[in-house]
Amino acid sequence: MRTLLITGPGGSGRTTVASATALKAARQGLRTRLVTGDAVEDLPGVTVTRLAPADDFRDDLVALQERAGSALDLLGAARLDADELTPLPGSEELALLRALRDAPDDRYDLVVVDLPPAPRAVSILALPEQLRRYLRRLLPAERQAARALRPVLGRLAGVPMPAEWLYETAARWDSELAAAQAVIDAGSTLVRFVAEPTLAAAETLRTTRTGLALHGLRLEAVLANRVLPDGSTDPWLADAAARQRKVIAGWEQGAYEIAHLGRDARPADLDVPLPGSAAGPVAWPVEDRLRADGVLVWRIPLPGAVREELTLIRRGDELVVGAGPFRRIVPLPSAPRRCTVAGAGLVDGELCVRFAPDPDLWPQTP
Structure with missing residues (x-):
C-alpha cells in the first residue's frame, strides 16, 4: 500500500x-x-x-x-x-x-x-x-x-x-x-x-x-x-x-x-499523473574526512535553504537545526557525539556541519 x-x-x-x-x-x-x-x-x-x-x-x-x-x-x-x-x-x-x-x-x-x-x-x-x-x-x-x-x-x-x-x-x-x-x-x-x-x-x-x-x-x-x-x-x-x-x-x-x-x-x-515510485527518505550521511582535514562532516540536505534563515545549536548529544519557520531537534550520530562543532556552512543546498574530535572523548590510537 x-x-x-x-x-x-x-x-x-x-x-x-x-x-x-x-x-x-x-x-x-x-x-x-x-x-x-x-x-x-x-x-x-x-x-x-x-x-x-x-x-x-x-x-x-x-x-x-x-x-x-x-x-x-x-x-x-x-x-x-x-x-x-x-x-x-x-x-x-x-x-x-x-x-x-x-x-x-x-x-x-x-x-x-x-x-x-x-x-x-x-x-x-x-x-x-x-x-x-x-x-x-x-x-x-x-x-x-x-x-x-x-x-x-x-x-x-x-x-x-x-x-x-x-x-x-x-x-x-x-x-x-x-x-x-x-x-x-x-x-x-x-x-x-x-x-x-x-x-x-x-x-x-x-x-x-x-x-x-x-x-x-x-x-x-x-x-x-x-x-x-x-x-x-x-x-x-x-x-x-x-x-x-x-x-x-x-x-x-x-x-x-x-x-x-x-x-x-x-x-x-482533470488530467493528473498517478504517483510514481517512492524515492525513500532524505539521507543525512556523515562523511569521514579525518585523514584529509581532521574533521567529520555531517551533510544535511536542505534544498532551497537560505543562509540567513539557518540556525544551528548543539545541546548535549542533540543538534537543533532551524530553517526559516521550521526547527528540528535531532540526536547526533555516535561519532559526532565525541566531537566538538568546528563550524558549518551551506553549500549547494546542503548544510555541512563539521565536527572535530574531542581529545577527552575520542578513542586514542595506541
Missing part, C-alpha cells in the same frame, strides 16, 4: 487535484481511499473519509473527564457536557494525525491524503516526532518503574492519585503518535505539491521543500495547476501565460502541468 500526501498554497486547487488523483487511481483498478478535511463530492470507486475534528475533540475530552473523575470531584469541578463542547485550535491537526495513524489498511492500494495548505502542512507532519519527544521529557520511561507505589502513596495521603491514568494516557498517545510517524517516514509514502505558477507560490514551494527535507521528506512531484495555454492573441492572456512559464522554468525539479479549463474544475475534468 502507498500513501500520497498532497499539499500546496491555499486556493491552489489541491483538494480538487487530490480528488482527481484518487478518482484516476480508482479508474485504473486501484483500491483507493481519499482523506480530506474539506467537503468533496462522492467519487465513484473511491472511499472518501471526511475528517471530523469537532466529534473527535468532543469524544476525547469526555473520555478524559471520565479518567480524571476522582480528581475532578475532589476539586469540586463541574464537568462539561458533550453538547456544549466546541473544538479548540489544534483539533484539526490531531484529527489528521489520527487519519495518518489509520492509513495502513490492507483493503486499499493507495491512500490519498489532502493535507492543509503549505507550509503549515510541514509543521503538522513534524508533530508526531515533536510530541513524542515532549512526552519522553515530561514522563520519562525510567520513572514509570515507581508506578506500582502510587496507589499505596495515594491511600497514605488520603488523596486520589491520577498518575496511573496519566501514564497510561501518555503511553497510548505515544503509541498512536508512533503509528502516525511510521506512515510519514515510510518508504511507500510520497509527497506532492500543487500550486498555480505564481511568484508567491514559488516562494511557498521553496520554503516547503526545505521544511520537508529538514524532517527527512522529499517531494515526489510538483504539479502546476491552472496553466494558461500558449499562443493566445489576447495580450493580457499572452503576458499571463509568459509569466507562468517563467515561474515553472525556475522550479528546481520541473512540474507536471494541469491545464486551465477556463472554469471551476471538477475532479473528473
Whole structure:
C-alpha cells in the first residue's frame, strides 16, 4: 500500500487535484481511499473519509473527564457536557494525525491524503516526532518503574492519585503518535505539491521543500495547476501565460502541468499523473574526512535553504537545526557525539556541519 500526501498554497486547487488523483487511481483498478478535511463530492470507486475534528475533540475530552473523575470531584469541578463542547485550535491537526495513524489498511492500494495548505502542512507532519519527544521529557520511561507505589502513596495521603491514568494516557498517545510517524517516514509514502505558477507560490514551494527535507521528506512531484495555454492573441492572456512559464522554468525539479479549463474544475475534468515510485527518505550521511582535514562532516540536505534563515545549536548529544519557520531537534550520530562543532556552512543546498574530535572523548590510537 502507498500513501500520497498532497499539499500546496491555499486556493491552489489541491483538494480538487487530490480528488482527481484518487478518482484516476480508482479508474485504473486501484483500491483507493481519499482523506480530506474539506467537503468533496462522492467519487465513484473511491472511499472518501471526511475528517471530523469537532466529534473527535468532543469524544476525547469526555473520555478524559471520565479518567480524571476522582480528581475532578475532589476539586469540586463541574464537568462539561458533550453538547456544549466546541473544538479548540489544534483539533484539526490531531484529527489528521489520527487519519495518518489509520492509513495502513490492507483493503486499499493507495491512500490519498489532502493535507492543509503549505507550509503549515510541514509543521503538522513534524508533530508526531515533536510530541513524542515532549512526552519522553515530561514522563520519562525510567520513572514509570515507581508506578506500582502510587496507589499505596495515594491511600497514605488520603488523596486520589491520577498518575496511573496519566501514564497510561501518555503511553497510548505515544503509541498512536508512533503509528502516525511510521506512515510519514515510510518508504511507500510520497509527497506532492500543487500550486498555480505564481511568484508567491514559488516562494511557498521553496520554503516547503526545505521544511520537508529538514524532517527527512522529499517531494515526489510538483504539479502546476491552472496553466494558461500558449499562443493566445489576447495580450493580457499572452503576458499571463509568459509569466507562468517563467515561474515553472525556475522550479528546481520541473512540474507536471494541469491545464486551465477556463472554469471551476471538477475532479473528473482533470488530467493528473498517478504517483510514481517512492524515492525513500532524505539521507543525512556523515562523511569521514579525518585523514584529509581532521574533521567529520555531517551533510544535511536542505534544498532551497537560505543562509540567513539557518540556525544551528548543539545541546548535549542533540543538534537543533532551524530553517526559516521550521526547527528540528535531532540526536547526533555516535561519532559526532565525541566531537566538538568546528563550524558549518551551506553549500549547494546542503548544510555541512563539521565536527572535530574531542581529545577527552575520542578513542586514542595506541
